[in-house]
Amino acid sequence: MSADSRMKSMPRWKHVVVTGAAQGLGRALTEICADAGITVSMIDHNEPLLTEARETLTARGSVAPYCCDVSDNTQLGDVFQRIRETDGVPDAVICCAAIGDSAWKQRFEAAVLERVLRVNLLGIANCLEHCLPGMCAEGGGTFVMVSSLLDARGYPGTASYSVSKAALRAMADSARILLRASGIRVVLVRPGFMRTALTTQNTIRMPGMLSADDAARRILRDIARGKEVIAFPRWLAVFAEAARLFPRPLYERMTRAAMIRDGEAEDLHYRPRPAEGG
Numbered sequence: 001m002s003a004d005s006r007m008k009s010m011p012r013w014k015h016v017v018v019t020g021a022a023q024g025l026g027r028a029l030t031e032i033c034a035d036a037g038i039t040v041s042m043i044d045h046n047e048p049l050l051t052e053a054r055e056t057l058t059a060r061g062s063v064a065p066y067c068c069d070v071s072d073n074t075q076l077g078d079v080f081q082r083i084r085e086t087d088g089v090p091d092a093v094i095c096c097a098a099i100g101d102s103a104w105k106q107r108f109e110a111a112v113l114e115r116v117l118r119v120n121l122l123g124i125a126n127c128l129e130h131c132l133p134g135m136c137a138e139g140g141g142t143f144v145m146v147s148s149l150l151d152a153r154g155y156p157g158t159a160s161y162s163v164s165k166a167a168l169r170a171m172a173d174s175a176r177i178l179l180r181a182s183g184i185r186v187v188l189v190r191p192g193f194m195r196t197a198l199t200t201q202n203t204i205r206m207p208g209m210l211s212a213d214d215a216a217r218r219i220l221r222d223i224a225r226g227k228e229v230i231a232f233p234r235w236l237a238v239f240a241e242a243a244r245l246f247p248r249p250l251y252e253r254m255t256r257a258a259m260i261r262d263g264e265a266e267d268l269h270y271r272p273r274p275a276e277g278g
Contacts, residue, residue, distance in 0.1 A: 009221040013091040015039040017083060019070050019127060020097035022049035025194060028216035029094055034061025041083045045069040070097045070123030080130035089134035092142035095124045104160035113160050120164035140183025145172045147190050152240040157259055187223055190231040191215050
């Protein structure tokens with residue numbers, strides 16, 4: 001692809017904030033934006049990976065690392081203030097930070113789900129809270145929420161992750177309507193399976209696997225084209241949406257069969273943790 005073609009497939013941003021920027025999809029997006037001459041403010045909780053990313057990417061473009069846990073609202077507010085003071089209000093914020101926890105399918109303990117929701121849902125709400133005042137003052141911007149095709153219907157094999165992404169999908173729909181009049185564009189990204197550290201935790205089959213770099217290029221291209229919901233690969237996105245219409249008994253039978261096929265039959269039987277002292 002020529003340099004001109006690459007530029008046409010990029011949003012016209014000067015400054016972007018990326019969360020989860022030191023690894024996986026966030027790292028891929030950071031690299032592509034930096035190569036395109038976009039200043040990238042990198043937010044990630046993993047300081048060693050963040051340091052390595054900065055050392056690698058400094059020669060390729062303008063990047064500024066900020067070590068922060070997006071679930072810590074106070075800490076994140078301080079980071080966004082430092083970002084504004086250093087590089088100004090960003091044209092876009094891309095929220096990639098996410099975690100999974102397979103333990104919730106084995107024991108329905110609120111603390112397990114809370115941990116995932118604090119990062120995958122409240123972490124993005126925290127970003128919204130701290131970026132909106134600046135974007136509104138500047139007359140607009142782009143806010144990108146990275147969800148998943150697993151947001152379509154609850155899948156017990158990735159229970160806590162599916163729950164968090166389904167809630168995020170609803171949040172994106174709500175925020176898009178509320179923010180359009182302020183000139184802020186809300187984009188929901190619904191990728192399929194990507195080859196990242198997060199998917200190494202999965203025991204389920206993962207058809208249509210993409211590299212993080214391929215996914216990042218698709219996302220930036222479609223944002224540049226004006227799309228507000230980006231779902232891929234297309235065939236898997238169509239199936240995920242169709243599954244929302246399946247009658248509940250059919251969906252349950254298909255899901256149970258898939259879990260058994262993937263070696264997760266034991267997880268279909270809930271076993272409470274023994275009481276202490278029992």
